[in-house]
Amino acid sequence: MLILECPCCGVVGEETEFAGGGEAHLKRFGPGSSDDQFHTYLFAKENPKGVHFERWRHANGCGKWFLAARNTVTLEVYGTYSAQTYEPTQEIKDKISAKVPGWSWRGFS
Amino acid sequence: MKRYSAFAIAREALTHHMGWERAWASPEPKKKYDAIIIGAGGHGLATAYYLGKNHGLTNVAILEKGWLGGGNTGRNTTIIRSNYLQDASAAIYEKSRSLYETLSQDLNYNIMFSPRGVIMLAQTQHEVRGYERTAHANALQGVKTEFISPSRVKELCPIINLDGPRYPVLGGLWQARGGTARHDAVAWGYARACSAMGMDVIQKCEVTGIRSEDGKVKGVSTNRGDIDCDKLGIVVAGHSGHLADMAGFRLPIESVALQALVSEPIKPCMDVVVMANTVHGYMSQSDKGEMVIGGGTDGYNNFTQRGSFHHVEETVRALIETFPMIARLKMLRQWGGIVDVTGDRSPILSRTPLENCFINCGWGTGGFKAIPGSGWGFAELMAKGYSPLTAEFGLDRFYEGRFIDESVAAGVAH
Numbered sequence: 001m002l003i004l005e006c007p008c009c010g011v012v013g014e015e016t017e018f019a020g021g022g023e024a025h026l027k028r029f030g031p032g033s034s035d036d037q038f039h040t041y042l043f044a045k046e047n048p049k050g051v052h053f054e055r056w057r058h059a060n061g062c063g064k065w066f067l068a069a070r071n072t073v074t075l076e077v078y079g080t081y082s083a084q085t086y087e088p089t090q091e092i093k094d095k096i097s098a099k100v101p102g103w104s105w106r107g108f109s
Numbered sequence: 110m111k112r113y114s115a116f117a118i119a120r121e122a123l124t125h126h127m128g129w130e131r132a133w134a135s136p137e138p139k140k141k142y143d144a145i146i147i148g149a150g151g152h153g154l155a156t157a158y159y160l161g162k163n164h165g166l167t168n169v170a171i172l173e174k175g176w177l178g179g180g181n182t183g184r185n186t187t188i189i190r191s192n193y194l195q196d197a198s199a200a201i202y203e204k205s206r207s208l209y210e211t212l213s214q215d216l217n218y219n220i221m222f223s224p225r226g227v228i229m230l231a232q233t234q235h236e237v238r239g240y241e242r243t244a245h246a247n248a249l250q251g252v253k254t255e256f257i258s259p260s261r262v263k264e265l266c267p268i269i270n271l272d273g274p275r276y277p278v279l280g281g282l283w284q285a286r287g288g289t290a291r292h293d294a295v296a297w298g299y300a301r302a303c304s305a306m307g308m309d310v311i312q313k314c315e316v317t318g319i320r321s322e323d324g325k326v327k328g329v330s331t332n333r334g335d336i337d338c339d340k341l342g343i344v345v346a347g348h349s350g351h352l353a354d355m356a357g358f359r360l361p362i363e364s365v366a367l368q369a370l371v372s373e374p375i376k377p378c379m380d381v382v383v384m385a386n387t388v389h390g391y392m393s394q395s396d397k398g399e400m401v402i403g404g405g406t407d408g409y410n411n412f413t414q415r416g417s418f419h420h421v422e423e424t425v426r427a428l429i430e431t432f433p434m435i436a437r438l439k440m441l442r443q444w445g446g447i448v449d450v451t452g453d454r455s456p457i458l459s460r461t462p463l464e465n466c467f468i469n470c471g472w473g474t475g476g477f478k479a480i481p482g483s484g485w486g487f488a489e490l491m492a493k494g495y496s497p498l499t500a501e502f503g504l505d506r507f508y509e510g511r512f513i514d515e516s517v518a519a520g521v522a523h
Contacts, residue, residue, distance in 0.1 A: 001417055001418065001419070002409075015417070015419070016419050019408065020408040020409035022363075039507060039508045040359075042452070042507075043361035043452055043507045044359045044360075044361055045361065045362070045363050047350040047360070047362055047363050047364055047410060048350075048410075049351055049412050052410055054409065054410070070409075072364075072410045072411055072412045072413075073412050073413065074413075075411070075413060
């Protein structure tokens, strides 16, 4: 069972308090984009065995969205951070590097 | 291969049953095969079997990282049905269901197919409308299903509680020819038949890379050396994304955990399969007497092959509402598997950007029922480059927006 801390309201709760919202740091493509970009944005999901970044919502709490860094093999949560950012905080990246040397996820490492 | 029969039992009794041969061989990998299938689960083995049986291709290896049928083939709740909404789905699942009917005779291996009937309960007005629509669609597709009344549901499954504290039973979608089969036996039966045709089923052989030349597949690298092949089929369910990475393309798939549990064995109390999608649980009774129970997936990417307790609680709560008599049953075992889920909840049976490399994945939470049909169609696709069964299930459908949307009709539970 995952234990997540909501960075918006500071509450620490287990996963039934939250709702997963899929891949984080998506760049959105809409009208005017190429078919390739639109297809990749909608369907070609990151599905890594290991470090993963996701959107979560504090559904049974403050109701706000935030982002989480998590491992899909060990279910370890490396940390949560605000959704109003384009990339994970350096602190979380350092923490992941200490546990999983040489990790990468899309452009991040 | 010696045939199994009543006569064989008598014959072997004369030698105190010490003369039974191994069901399949454990050969060393050769340097080259006409075709390699990665993944010796039900779908992989069925593909190899129909490559040999329907297309005369027997220089085939099936490579398995772990043990035969040890992934989702050995972890599912063994339900077989074909009451899907979309034409393409109904075609492949109905083909599969009809192949299951004669599979024991075909493979000379008892897969214990039991066409006991499947009821999908309608517990909201939306579900009533949805299932009535499915029943009409099935009539047009030639799949025999009917929408039945609550009293008929009670007649078919006397232990059910129709008044449900939250959701009363308003009817059900009944497929009399659906049922269950022995899941391990399906993998074992196909493996034995493949081995008998001279194919190599190679266990504990992990693929570590896919080699290509000029955009064409050349072979695979494994922990037991390089093996060349003309054609490659990737049939690895939850780990499809991983293998696709090696082959250099991406898949519209996310892997999540799905779990199941069984109770202690009890006397026969229900002889149909009941699925309750609104409250989210489904149940059947195995031949040993255990109640076999399944529920929903975890809501996030996961590769751990184990479930989570709050989902067990949710599923069991739903089933106690539906079947009050099981309230005091003890649960014996609980386990999880990694299922590969696509955006439209329909599988992918497709060519790939790498020439002569094919992929069969995305069966999500309901692949067991599709094993023979999937193998039949995928073998045809690999051998001939086209199969009417798989034509709609190409990777290009996501690019073209041509979905086979089963997420409402069937994505909840299998």
